[in-house]
Amino acid sequence: MPAPFFRFMRPRRLLLLLLVVVTAWLINFLRLDERAWFWLEEGRLSVAEQQASIWLPGYRAVVQGKSLAGLERDETSGLTYNPASDTLFTVTGKHPQLVELSLDGEVLRRIPLSGFSDPEGVEVISGGRLAIIDERRRSMTAFTLDDDTLSLDAGDYPSFDLGFADAGNKGFEGIAWDSLNQRVLLGKERGPLGVFSLSLAGEDGAAGTLQALPSKRAFVRDISSLSFDARSGHTLVLSDESRLLLELDSHGQPVSFISLIGGLNGLHQSIKQAEGVTMDAAGNIYIVGEPNLLYVFSKDAPVVLPRQID
Template sequence: MPVLPSPLLRPRRLALLSLLLLLALALDYLQWHKRAYFWIKEQGFSLVERQASIWLPDYRAVLRGKPLAGLEDDETSGLTYHPGRDTLFTVTGKHPQLVELSLDGEVLRRIRLEGFADPEGVELVADGRLAIIDERRHTLTSFHLADDAQSIDARNYPAFDLGFADAGNKGFEGIAWDSRRQRVLLGKERGPMGLFSLPFPGEDGAPGTLQPLPMGNLFVRDISSLTHDVRTGHSLVLSDESRLLLELDEDGEPVSFISLAGGRNGLLEGIEQAEGVTMDADGNIYIVGEPNLLYVFKRRAGA
């Protein structure tokens, strides 16, 4: 006669099955299996291939979450490097501002942004102009910034409609400048996630057509910011939800990545909400996170 399982074992089995289901969902959400697979793949890259790329595994955090003075009650988003000034620019959304920073995170000046609803990305583009993405209005606005400017009014400049009007708060957040091809690179956050290119709008606001770019098997949940490296032609994709910084080649295929979790790559604590990334002329990487923290990553000596 078969022995029936004890009723006491059934709750344990249900608890075990529930735990395994939760684990499977977590693995799928964080896509750890894809990260592990690509980490193994990274080990096979030759020295020549690494030298021809940015190669993120060689980077370590040297500035770990410096607060940006005066922005405690705001939400920083987007980041760009200005080589002519050797400074950084970011934007804030809660109280729309364009903020200039030193490379070590000192706030140099703040410029009011009027006529913007939700500035999410900023980039230095052609002719020394700055371009700002307004996610809520799904527009791109570019302008020259005077040294003595105290405010910028979007209504005084042409705005290019990026489309995806029904995207809501899942629209374009990432923006980068590809100087080789004179085009803007754009990252749509999610729903669906996507990469696009746009020939840069001229002073009359008449750009070319928004074109989708190829994306390989990106193991990230969202795109919160982009930057482009003219030396290699590669781009960096920042993901807030996945806590990853990912390097892509010109075909949109992953090349390298680093985790932004605590205890990894020189970080004592993880970057909670990474919202902006850029690189300077020396290849140093800067990340800004909400609410108002700056991180700097530099290549290890001898790497």
């Protein structure tokens, strides 16, 4: 049997070969070549264009890794801001429930979910209703939440079949409400990766069919969450695998991005498995990541690294 190829290589050459292989893998996995090219394009935006967008490079982490008390055994996924209550909502998949949070990450209430198999996203939509997408059931369920709601059963509300029956665990994870066009935006994790739109029709649920939106230049490996900013008309795309938050304009073209890797944008450590993103009325950006940690990014925040909050 012939001797292994690597046995005849000098240590220095072997190290160089391994470095080349690892570098090539990182470039392909994180799509660093596309990031570098866009970073050059991003720098050409005028001040006026930056002010008309969300402009992610202006954000810094001000709260990072805050544990969501009482949710240690659950898996939070998805995040939305409710302007009526000035609070956040997320869902958990391991033990399905809808969780309301204060803006500083305090758990305000937990509502058990029945009839949901794998809730992955939640969003405040038209009329102040909430919508939950279930990745495993490939469905979206919309409902009205009252202050005294103690539990929710999917069977009590209309659901919309999102299709892609063979998607398995690569279905829809992101959901956002486009208030300018009165439609839901849905982010499919992969296979195929993409952003879709779906029009709604009052209290009876969804109408029409899914329509694919242009997002081919979204240099991410997956989509784990979406958020829509009515002020700019732009969409935030969160990618867990790429450890990236990307801003797309109304045509699906990248406008700006920030990395979620530690040491950048005020982060002490990388955000592991980022699963939900939303923006509040003041423009602050919130991200939840497993294991159930909250991060907050604010614009014009001090560059000095904040103390980590437990």
